[in-house]
Amino acid sequence: MAVKTVWSINHACGHEADRDLSDRAADRRAGFAEWLAKQECTDCWRASKVGDEQDKAAWLKAKRAEEQAESEAWSQQYRMPPLEGTERAVAWGVRCRHQVLSAAYTALVVEGDTSETEWEGIEEAVRSVTRAGWWIDQRSSEPDDLIELLQAATEVDRPTENPHF
Structure with missing residues (x-):
């Protein structure tokens, strides 16, 4: 049986997203999926960066x-x-x-x-x-x-x- 390539990630921000991890070696997918679960989803991360960029620009x-x-x-x-x-x-x-x-x-x-x-x-x-x-x-x-x-x-x-x- 092949190691799955699409993982359902429950992000730290509370959002859930399916993530295709086929670009990673099979033995690294589970660890990466675990790490992703501790991070904000892409949309939340981008939204926080916009605020950071505005703060940085103002500073x-x-x-x-x-x-x-x-x-x-x-x-x-x-x-x-x-x-x-x-x-x-x-x-x-x-x-x-x-x-x-x-x-x-x-x-x-x-x-x-x-x-x-x-x-x-x-x-x-x-x-x-x-x-x-x-x-x-x-x-x-x-x-x-x-x-x-x-x-x-x-x-x-x-x-x-x-x-x-």
């Missing part, structure tokens, strides 16, 4: 608003110029600039050998980079690379990779 929106307010306050405090780009890019760029510079200050000044006077020079170079996209692109950079990145961004006569264009 993320609140977190982004908090980060944005903090970044804008920081920008005003340190007299950072407004960034250029689309509305969405500017908002993201302001957050990225704040995060990059906060991490760099900690690494270079607090934990490193850069003096406050040297940092003020770095801040002046930072003020000349106003393209939001540049800050977005640097969001994953290492704090120790900031000076070199700023030098590259502020070079007036950058050589092109292909001199024919």
Whole structure:
């Protein structure tokens, strides 16, 4: 006699469903059916995820608003110029600039050998980079690379990779 392939599952949510387990090895079907009985049915699981996704989206929106307010306050405090780009890019760029510079200050000044006077020079170079996209692109950079990145961004006569264009 063959091991059955369709199992009637009484889920933890109280719903009952027939489940085809033919895609599992015969010796694993009973254990999987037992595990399924401890779970919510597919419909209940999906319904709970919609709520979770809405909660996650609301949390993320609140977190982004908090980060944005903090970044804008920081920008005003340190007299950072407004960034250029689309509305969405500017908002993201302001957050990225704040995060990059906060991490760099900690690494270079607090934990490193850069003096406050040297940092003020770095801040002046930072003020000349106003393209939001540049800050977005640097969001994953290492704090120790900031000076070199700023030098590259502020070079007036950058050589092109292909001199024919």
